Each structure stands twice: as structure tokens, then as C-alpha cells.
Amino acid sequence: MSDFAPELTERLVRYCAIDSQSDADSPSSPSTAIQLDMARLLVEELTAMGAEDVRLTDYGAVLATIPGTVEGPALGFLAHVDTAPQFSATGVKPRVIKGYNGGAITYPDAPGLVLSPEEFPYLAEKVGHDIVTASGTTLLGADDKAGVAILMTAARHLLANPDLPRPRLRLAFTPDEEIGRGVDKRLSADLGVASAYTFDGGAVGEIEYETFSADGAVVTIKGVSIHPGFATGKLVNAIHLASKIIQTLPQAVMTPETTSGREGFIHATDMDGGSSEMRIKFILRDFEREGLAAKGALLRQVCEAVAATEPRAEITCEISPQYRNMRYWLESDMTPVDLARDSARALGIEPVSVPIRGGTDGSRLTEMGVPCPNLFTGMQNIHGPLEWISAQDMALATDLCLAIAERAASR
Secondary structure: OOOOHHHHHHHHHHHHOOOOEOOOOOOOOOOOOOHHHHHHHHHHHHHHHOOEEEEEOOOOOEEEEEOOOOOOOOEEEEEEOOEOOOOOOOOOOOEEEOOOOOOOEEEOOEEEEEEOOOOOHHHHOOOOOOEEEOOOOOOOOHHHHHHHHHHHHHHHHHHHOOOOOOOOEEEEEEOOHHHOOOOOOOHHHHHOOOEEEEEEEOOOOEEEOOEOEEEEEEEEEEOEOOOHHHOOOOOEOHHHHHHHHHHHOOOOOOOHHHOOOOOOEEEEEEEEEOOOEEEEEEEEEEOOHHHHHHHHHHHHHHHHHHHHHOOOOEEEEEEEEEEOOOHHHHOOOOHHHHHHHHHHHHOOOOOEOOOEOOOOHHHHHHHOOOOOOEEEOOOEOOOOOOOEEEHHHHHHHHHHHHHHHHHHHOO
8 A cells, every 4th residue: 555645635735725615506517617726727637647538528527537457348436526515615724633642623713613532433543643624614625625635646646657457447526516416417428437436435444335315395485575564464474484384394303413324304404585585495315215205295295284374375395306326226236336345355444335314426327327336535524614534544545446446457
């Protein structure tokens, strides 16, 4: 194994400092122009290191080729350049805590914020590691710039060692994964691989082939607007009706904070508007198609029930598919999963497969006919100010990437 930690740390710090947050409300592709700042940088770096077929597609994905040493089907590796819109990603100030001592980590820009090994036991396992965090007021963006750093480091290593066994490798760095739009309908054909892997997972050893199935929903409530001084018997307040919908939905069950394991949920993510019109955004999640459909039906029933209490209002509920559990396709052919597991064991890493309470670009790619399990990067506490990652965990993920490529060449 090579010591990739210094290179990975340098790349991660540099990449995380670039704001590339996606925006679910934007209709463009990619959803934000700032994602192209990351994409163009990757094009420059891939070209400089000698990758072939480097291009930035009109849908915002960066594609590149690493020539193979053997004939056979091409293999894909993917990571996404966008960061989550749920928390601030402007002005990220990454910092490196070298040789972590096992104590609580505090933050220079948020003195009351503490990352403790007691609350997060995985951190306690990383004594002596180099830990990367943000400064306390933003997320870090290791989701998924850790994956980007891992693939760029692996690419640089392979291109510098052209005799290392591997099939033809295709790299893809996608936008808009965090808002469920990372896989353009053209990506599968443009990638041109038989199977692929996303590097978008958490703890060391995670090799995941089961994700949520996901829908998004938008509920729109149109009331009756009139001057409040003359509103008696006339005003219909959309805010009140929106509140009724939220209060009527399950509170003690079927929410993200009350579920775990294989339990799904209905999650209200955004609410905006005023007394005349309100909009509520939801995400619906379940591991099974039937459970997802039942959650959508429940949301519609609640909207209909609230609408029945005020016939002068107009309440609509639009549900759109986002992605489906990749297990539906992978369980019929576990070859990519087995390849990753065998490669991990050869490195002394015990593979762990648990359902992802979320989704990846691999969910959509698998649905489109390209089997695409998800592999660990080391990222922890994502989408918030306590996000952190170990450079040594990223190094193990880089070793896994190279091991998969080598093992694929011998099959």
C-alpha cells in the first residue's frame, strides 16, 4: 500500500474550499453555475496528469478515461462534485488536525460546538489519524469531495504507473447528486461501462448495494386573500391549512428522527409562502416499493382530509419519482459487489453491507442498467457543521479503488 494520505489531504482541503452547492429549486442543469468551478478544475487536473477523453458534458459531468492494460469490459468509478443544500457551504475553511489525540474537537468559528468521541464513537477509533473538519459555521463538503479526492488520487497513481494491471477505466464526476438529479439520461451511454462504483459511503469497510427508494412531493395550498380588516367570513389563511397538514401527518413515527434501520419516513424539508399561498416540500423514503407507495397515499389522504375542512381552498399534492432501491437489480447479479468484497478482504478490510438510508448516483445508474454499488470514503456527520473525515480512511478507500481495478483485470 502507498501512503496516499498527504495527497488526499491536500486535495480535499483545496476542493472543499470551493463552493459547489446544488439547488433543488433551480431548473437548470447543473442546478448552480458554481458547480462548474469544480468541474473545470477537474478537467484541468485530469488533462495535466495525462488522462484521455477528458471532457465536460453539457449536463455538467466531467468524464475521463484511464487506458487499460488488458482487454475486456470497461469499469467505471464515480463521485459527485456538489455539496448538500441543507447547510451553509459558503466560505468553507477546512482545517487538518494532525495526529488526533482522542479528545474533544472544538471549532474556531463556533466556540460552543464540540465533536466528541463519546457522542461519535467512530471518532474514538481514529487516534493518531489526520482529521479534517470545517471551522464550525459551514459543512465540510467531504460528501462527496472525499470521493472526488480519492478518484483523482487513484487516477494520478495509475497514470504515473501505466503498467499496473487494470481494464479500461472510465471516471465520472457528476453534479446535483444531493438533489437527486446527478444522473442525466445520457450518462449511462456516455460512460460506456458494464459496471461501476460510486465512492460516496461512510465508515471503512462499507460496501453498499441497497438504498432507499425515493419520491419527492410538493404540496401547494391556495387560500383566499383579502384585507384583514375586512376578512370576517371571507379570508382563508393558507398558513393555517399548511400547519394542519403538518400536524395531521405522523409525528411520533414515520419521521427521520423517529426511524432507523429499514424503516422509511415522510420528511417535510421546506415550507414557504404566506397567507394567500403556501408550498410544502416533502421527501418520501422506503426500502420497498409498496412502502413508498403507501407513504405517498398517506400524504395525499392527509391533504384531501384538510381540504375537506375548507372547500374554498385549493390543495394539490404532486409526487415525483427520484430513485429506486438498487437492490432490485443487483440481487440478481452480485458480481460487482463480490468483486469489491474480495478486493477489500485482500487488503485486510472486512466488508460491511448495510442498507443506505439515502441514495446515490449508483441508484439511478443501476436502474438504467449499469450495476453500481457504493463504496466507503470515511466521511462522517455529513450535511452539517460536525462533518469530518480521516485522511487515513480516505487512503484505504484509494487502496480499495486500485485493488478493484487490479482484480477486475484478472477476471
